[in-house]
Amino acid sequence: MSTGKTALITGITGQDGAYLSELLLSKGYTVHGIKRRSSSFNTSRIEHLYQDPHVEDPRFILHYGDMTDSTNLIRVVQETQPDEIYNLAAQSHVAVSFETPEYTANADAVGTLRLLEAIRLLKLGDRTRFYQASTSELYGLVQEVPQRETTPFYPRSPYAAAKLYAYWMVVNYREAYGVHASNGILFNHESPLRGETFVTRKITRAAAAIKLGLQDKLYLGNLDARRDWGHAREYVRGMWMMLQQDWADDYVLATGETTLVRDFVAKAFDLVELPLEWRGSGVEEAGICARTGRTLVEVDPRYFRPTEVDLLIGDPSKARERLGWEHGTKWDALCAEMVREDLIAVAREQRCSAE
Numbered sequence: 001m002s003t004g005k006t007a008l009i010t011g012i013t014g015q016d017g018a019y020l021s022e023l024l025l026s027k028g029y030t031v032h033g034i035k036r037r038s039s040s041f042n043t044s045r046i047e048h049l050y051q052d053p054h055v056e057d058p059r060f061i062l063h064y065g066d067m068t069d070s071t072n073l074i075r076v077v078q079e080t081q082p083d084e085i086y087n088l089a090a091q092s093h094v095a096v097s098f099e100t101p102e103y104t105a106n107a108d109a110v111g112t113l114r115l116l117e118a119i120r121l122l123k124l125g126d127r128t129r130f131y132q133a134s135t136s137e138l139y140g141l142v143q144e145v146p147q148r149e150t151t152p153f154y155p156r157s158p159y160a161a162a163k164l165y166a167y168w169m170v171v172n173y174r175e176a177y178g179v180h181a182s183n184g185i186l187f188n189h190e191s192p193l194r195g196e197t198f199v200t201r202k203i204t205r206a207a208a209a210i211k212l213g214l215q216d217k218l219y220l221g222n223l224d225a226r227r228d229w230g231h232a233r234e235y236v237r238g239m240w241m242m243l244q245q246d247w248a249d250d251y252v253l254a255t256g257e258t259t260l261v262r263d264f265v266a267k268a269f270d271l272v273e274l275p276l277e278w279r280g281s282g283v284e285e286a287g288i289c290a291r292t293g294r295t296l297v298e299v300d301p302r303y304f305r306p307t308e309v310d311l312l313i314g315d316p317s318k319a320r321e322r323l324g325w326e327h328g329t330k331w332d333a334l335c336a337e338m339v340r341e342d343l344i345a346v347a348r349e350q351r352c353s354a355e
């Protein structure tokens, strides 16, 4: 049943866009999403939500667009007149941002400004609430642990620097024009829908593929980085909660627990019954299967970043106290869910290629 509320989601085809769409549809929203034109399908995460546009009063509607195209964004905002905009679109891969710094700035930094300007130009400031997908990458070089809303920022990548600009534009539009605009400073959140080149999914997919005999080895970069990993489904609920408050504000969403990349790898391989022993150190480090003696994990310096974020651990107290937000899934349960889903997905691909 419709609540009459309308949301516009940029980045609807991504991990968070898919979970947020499900959440808002379940709450009776009409959901509009901006998707990029692509030469191959980019809607696999939201296919189950697709509605034939010919049905009467569709509640899930996609529009072509791009964060680098102001006129497109203004037109879509004007046509949809959203009560809530969730700006999730971004070139979101930190390592890729070192290769494409200018594009990352255009999409992630100026793209956010374009949307805020659309709200201002269309005089929607009294109606439209705005959520910005800010990030724990803003903290970068460790200044304080755990990191909270008041911790100073020190971005360590073109991605983080672009997100820093977006963060401050959100604060500025809130203060200068009274826009109900909030930053969610979200720590890493993962799921079976996570992109396959982010480290958790790369690991769980490789563990499944090695177990099923489709891959020999997993190559990784820095195994010593620590991340605060939560479940994406729980984090999109926090995004929605921020926009239901009377006053816009900025909130950290995190679990408060941090884990080494190396430990996530070990857990995933344990789950597929290929327990690892670590040998060597630095670029020589390798994960050897304790049962067979086979080398399953190697370090490849190609995956090192020019500047790294060594330690992320967030303090979600403000979100807990003011929003009532809680996370439920711990990193090892998250890892288990991802491995389970990847075993199913890889086995399905194996069957298809055999047919």
Ligand code: NDP
Pocket: 010, 011, 012, 013, 014, 015, 016, 017, 034, 035, 036, 038, 042, 065, 066, 067, 068, 087, 088, 089, 090, 091, 092, 093, 107, 133, 134, 135, 136, 185, 186, 187, 188, 189, 190, 195
């Ligand atoms: P994904 O990479 O899974 O999704 C990014 C989305 O943005 C995709 O829909 C992508 O489209 C779209 N997109 C990329 N560039 C453009 C562009 N130029 N114009 C329009 N759309 C574009 O990211 P997540 O879902 O994981 O993250 C959502 C947001 O939250 C991102 O802004 C990310 O930076 C931020 N974030 C993520 C965290 C996490 O741990 N997941 C933590 C903190 C912040 P396509 O499918 O065509 O590529």
Ligand code: GDR
Pocket: 092, 093, 094, 095, 134, 135, 136, 137, 186, 187, 188, 189, 197, 198, 199, 200, 202, 219, 220, 221, 222, 223, 225, 226, 227, 261, 303, 304, 305, 308, 309
């Ligand atoms: P991150 O996530 O950079 O934290 O950004 P990612 O999973 O890419 O890296 C996490 C850590 O793992 C190390 N690492 C590797 N990373 C990748 N991708 N591939 C590897 O082979 C590999 N080996 C080791 C990385 O060096 C890093 O330390 C994510 C994104 O979703 C951002 O958009 C978001 O803002 C932040 O999380 C919070």
